Amino acid sequence: MNGPEDHASSSAVAGPAVRGPGVRGSGVPGPAEPGPGAPNSGVRDRPAVHATSGKPLGSSRPRQEGPTDLRLVPPALAAWATAALTLGASPGWTIGVVAVCLVVAGGLLVTGRNRERFVSHRDRSEAGRVRDESERSHGGSGRRPAEPDRSHGEPGCGSGGSDGGRGGPDRGRGDLGRNRVDPGRNRADPERSHGESGRSQAEPERRHGDLGRNRSEPERNRAAPEPSRARRRLLWRTWPKASVAAVLLCVAAAAASGGLHGADLRRGPVPDLARQYAEVTAEVEVTSDPRLTRPRIRGAHAAPTAVLLNAEVRRIEQPDGTVTATRTPVLVIVTVGSDSGDGATDGSDSGDSPAVASDSHGSPAAGSESGAPSGKTQRSPWLSLLPSTKVHVAARVVPELADGGRVAAVLRVQGSGPPRVVGEPSGAQRFAGELRAGLRAATEELEPDARALLPGLVVGDTSRIPPELDEAFKATDLTHLLAVSGANFTILLALLIGPPGLAQRAERRGLALRLGIPLRATAVLGGTLSLGFVIVCRPDPSVLRAAACGSIALLAIATGRRRSLIPALATAVLLLVLYDPWLSRSYGFLLSVLATGALLTLAPRWSVALQRRRVPPRLAEALAAAGAAQAVCAPVVVVLSARVSLVAVPCNLLAEFAVAPATVLGFMTLATALWAMPVAKALAWCASWPAGWIADIARTGAAVPGAGVDWPDSWAGALLLACVTVVLVLVGRRLLWHPWLSGACGLLLLLVLVQPTPLTRVITGWPPPGWRFVMCDVGQGDAMVLAAGDGAGVVVDAGPDPVLVDRCLRTLGITRIPLVVLTHFHADHVAGLPGVLRGRSVGAIETTDFEEPLDQAEFVHRQAAARRIPVTRAVAGERRRTGALDWRVLWPPPRPAPTPEGPNDASVALFVRSAGLTLLLLGDLEPPAQQALLRSPAGAALGGVDVLKVAHHGSAYQDPELIRRAAPRLALISAGADNPYGHPAPSTVAALRAGGATVLSTEEHGAMAVAGEGDRLWVAGA
Secondary structure: OOOHHHHHHHHHHHOOOOOOOOOOOOOOOOOOOOOOOOOOOOOOOOOOOOOOOOOOOOOOOOOOOOOOOOOOHHHHHHHHHHHHHHOOOOHHHHHHHHHHHHHHHHHHHHHHHHHHHHHHHHHHHHHHHHHHHHHHHOOOOOOOOOOOOOOOOOOOOOOOOOOOOOOOHHHHHHHHHHOOOOHHHHHHOHHHHHHHHHHHHHOHHHHHHHHHHOOOHHHHHHHOOHHHHHHHHHHHHHHHHHHHHHHHHHHHHHHHHHHHHHHOOOOOOHHHHHHHOOEEEEEEEEOOOOEEOOOOEEOOEEOOOEEEEEEEEEEEEOOOOOEEEEEEEEEEEEEOOHHHOOOOOOOOOOOOOOOOOOOOOOOOOOOOOOOOOOOOOOOOHHHHOOOOOEEEEEEEEEOOOOOOOOOOEEEEEOOOOOOEEEEOOOHHHHHHHHHHHHHHHHOOOOOHHHHHHHHHHHHOOOOOOOHHHHHHHHHOOOHHHOOOOHHHHHHHHHHHHOOHHHOOOOOOOOHHHHOOOOHHHHHHHHHHHHHHHHHHHOOOHHHHHHHHHHHHHHHHHHHOOOOOHHHHHHHHHHHHHHHOHHHHHOHHHHHHHHHHHHHHHHHHHHHHHHHHOOOOHHHHHHHHHHHHHHHHHHHHHHHHHOEEEOOHHHHHHHHHHHHHHHHHHHHHHHHHOOOOHHHHHHHHHHHHHHHHHHHHHHHHHHHOOOOEEEOOOOHHHHHHHHHHHHHHHHHHHHHOOOHHHHHHHHHHHHHHHHOOHHHHHHHHOOOOOOEEEEEOOOOOOOOEEEEOOOOEEEEEOOOOOHHHHHHHHHHHOOOEEOOEEEOOOOHHHHOOHHHHHOOOEEOOEEEOOOOOOHHHHHHHHHHHHHOOOOEEEOOOOOEEEEOOEEEEEEEOOOOOOOOOOOOHHHOOEEEEEEOOEEEEEOOOOOHHHHHHHHHOHHHHOOOOOOEEEOHHHHOOOOOHHHHHHHOOOEEEEOOOOOOOOOOOOHHHHHHHHHOOOEEEEHHHHOOEEEEEEOOEEEEEEO
16 A cells, blocks of 8 residues: 555656667666666756665665755744744734735735736747747648557657658657647547547657657757746746745734734733732632742742742732623742641652652652651642632732733732632543543652652653752753653654554554554544643643644645655644744743754754764664754753753763653553553553663763853853854764774763863862862852861751752762761751762761751751661760861750750851861851850860851851950851842951951852861862
């Protein structure tokens, strides 16, 4: 069974039959007569598809692709740009654009149509002139020459010429007359005309071949009809007009769609109420899945967690009692912090952030009970809302912070109670919600990484992904795996129809063939699958793009037409931008289109180039796909992350092998969870292995010291990166021909990635040899390391960011931590704890006994319990030692003791000796606790120290007597650049310098390392 496109492609490859004296009618040119590709034949050479097939009998389906059809690309790009611009444009400007485009496009189309009619009339006139000249050349008799004899010899040979009918000019003229229909002659001799006509219909191809083959070159040039050249000129002149008209029509449609969608943000009372910060009651319809905000550290505290959901206001009651029906898109924010009693979490709740609760394994607990130090909190009922649900809320309307978004205002819901549902979700959304809930239930008992990752790989549910794993995926450019895209949809279609290239052939595969489903019914079933795919995975930009491209391919299969991927992508972009103009401003949509375009255009060429250089085909295809997508998407990604990943390509290659099995098993889990949960759990357990592999790849790649390079996060930086990428590609093409040079470059890249400590120490001077104490640069927070031997160190505080403290420890080569001291439970000292524990052996965690704030204290206990690390409490008088390092706890005093005024005054203070160097670490003690420390027995013995870690980031609240008593030679302050608290305070810096101390801070010098002993004390910056 051959599809229509196969017949077309085969005939295009074979061309017209050319017969020679060798084999009659075989279509193979003989030696006496050149074939179509011979010199001076006027036909361009084409590849020998049979000779290159590698099969003795040639290719069963010879196919030769023509040039890529790019006609839809300009209209799609023009519509994309227009939609992005007109969303924020005024109505008058939008109407003007639409009107101008329509008028100009109409004028171009009318002009082109009139010219075509003129040229058609001239063609008819020219045809009559050529006919008259031909008749005169035969003596003007109006009779046709004698019919050539076809009884033997080569077809078309007769006795009408002096040479016996073997190629003379008379034969050519006879053929010309025979292939022409003369109305006058037909009227004179109707019977003859009827016979000629029947013969003409029976042998069109043979006579056409005779006409072209039996005429000499001068005669062909003389007899070639002039109208063909005129029509070529017509096409050349009218085609650009038609293309420009098509672009203008798409621009007009995009402008109209963008203007209408932009008007939704300006109509109705909501925008005016937002400018007044009014309190209203409203009925809203949920349009997205609820999601939790990622916790953020603000000073010493973590911002409360909030539920975000997109919605449309359907009915709003203003403060004066006016009720208005409208349809305005808004963003709804519901605060569900831990002190609210509703708790957080399921999702963004990670074990890596103190503001969000997790289960005992360090990953988020969906729907866990509220409670206590175990760390489990109640799942907010707002997180259970499904799209299309209608909710009645009392909220304050405020303007959106960033202009250019797709919401008209923000509704901050007052109170943290459960939502008041006034309209149930649709049946389709309820079914999709049950499927997603079943997948979550089936994966509940898996290992933390697989439990968090598998729903994201299958349906894009990233609510369980902890921030630490999310950062690892960003560092390795694997985030596209968490956004359901074309890869997922391709896997689904492959299960249904098999390889798309065989879908229209007898050799087609897939479940549809096994079930006996016809081809067109398979296409309809695939369309239904596409719709379900969008509903279950939610209409995110990448999902819409993948579904649109897949639907176009299915339409081609259903109609028997040939699939062409570039036009399909352009059509998908055009339709989606016209349907939802906000996609034109979506970075996710942009990255999805760029990645798909790279896979369709660059990847095949790069794969062929690699195979020419003896790279195995499978490896060449994988390298080309990963490299092309990375090269095209990197300039956009750098705008979002300000960082270029150097491990993206190898990490994507290693993760690629696990994506398909994880996705297939995950979809099987999704399909079976509702009716056979034990089977679903077994399938989920099988899927957990490839999912865990992907998570391990992300974590390992992110842990590489040279995993990324900081880059300007602007469009100028993106342009610079694009230029650098082009240069690297051009240089890389030449390097592949030089194995030794390629190997040297590979070794250099490996050294840049691994950054072995001895080599980096020689090149950068960091860390300095013999360092004793390091103050890490973690922003507005504290994180310090005391050297405790080769690869070992005691960590004091963890800072606010796991990534920053982990990076600091990696540059120091710390792999073993005998003790982590957390001076108190403020977020800027404990939120980075997961970064300290990541990939390192930790002996114990020591904290203060004043466990406030409670949520951060519970977070620390959860982290320790997940890794089975004991937690102890520091008490004044305690003394410890490891190697050349020993320290003594000065504060807090043992119980019973007065209750401190706050967490700062309960900070753990240490006096440290390290190979003759003395250090005083004061945590965040404030003047009342500092004075009490001086009065204590431990403080009374304080004398001059070499290094003072200034309390509370150098704030103005310091006890002058403690500064005089300590008399430090070097005072170090950890503070974030441009922090809103004014740290370090000028008065504190002045007091320290007045006592003879050298004052240095991380906001100016970054990370600092102290080395030396006695009189030889020196500091090095990173």
